[in-house]
Amino acid sequence: MKQKAPLYLFLLLIVVSPMGIDIYLPALPQMANNLQTPMANIQTTITLFLAALGLGQLLAGPLADRYGRRPLILSGLLLYILGSAVASLAMQIEILWLARVLQGLGTCAVSVGVMSGVRDSYSAKKTANIYSYINGVICVIPALAPMLGGWLSETWDWRATFYFMAGYALLITLIALLRLPETRPANTISSPKLINWKQYQPILQSQTFRFNTGLVMLAMAIIIAFVSIAPVRLMVELDLDPGTFSLWFGSNAIINILGSFTAPLIIRRLGQARALKLAISMCTIAAASILLLQDVESPIAFMGPVFIASTGFCLTLAICCGAALAPFSERAGTAASLLGFFQMAGASMLIGILNFLPIGSLQLMALFMSLPLIWYAMNRRKPNYEACEN
Incomplete structure (x- = not known):
């Protein structure tokens, strides 16, 4: 019989995802110098982490349905700890790349387990609020983690950020072992194959x-792109110290938090179709501004342009995530995993x-910043957002 998992544990677990990106950003130039590798190779560690996070969703979803949420989350935490430990000991960029892939796969397992567990543990009405809390935590961490990472890297060195990641994940693993129940419903349906490509066909044809x-x-x-480019632009090209960089980087997280809370109000006032045009216009204005x-x-x-684009980002996600899944109520899990795959791995x-x-x-x-406008212009047949709302 399934049990209800405590909300605080879900919030503690989801922290590993944004922490895996944001805490070590102030140390990127130091990492490049220490490992004697070009900055582009260090930036690749971000891309590899996110690619593993996205690609892993195609496998993590079926694993959660077949074996349960608790085993998936615990396995993901152990993989995250292993990746953090390997990264902290890396003496070559290739080893660091491998470590980041391990961290990304571990994060993917934890994130899918948390999202599934929330759906299992709470009613449909309550779930919307829980996901809002989770998104709030995901937005708050980028405002705080870089400051902690800057202090760790300046006080010790860049490896301390990965020590911290491993330590946090270890602590949460111990709490999960004691407090995390199995939430998978008894009537959960799992495919004989972990990945059945035919189940994705109707979705991709939409x-x-x-x-x-x-x-x-x-x-x-x-x-x-901002996460990858910001350390180069602010710390290398503009010569900001890690502490000042953290303040500027964290300020965009605050913009994202405000954007996430105001997006529903804007959409309610303008409607989804007009709000989406506003979002794309903001990204386009940001592109022109950054060039000027x-x-x-x-x-x-x-x-400044990043702040404008981030507001457009919040509006776009608020509109398009729900609209993409709206036609697939009978296979929402599969559609959501495919959306997550493109969102993270595709990007x-x-x-x-x-x-x-x-x-x-x-x-x-x-x-x-200009790509959303190009994609919007290429697709002449726009969805009926009023129908999606109904």
């Missing part, structure tokens, strides 16, 4: 799903490819 998922992926690419201000040697010249792979373009960091950031 123009509504493709259009909205494409926008979710491109909006996420803006945020991932590229010769201004000031953090605000970079972060990461896109960034990995475009990073090879021979352009500067600001031009690259502007390119990512």
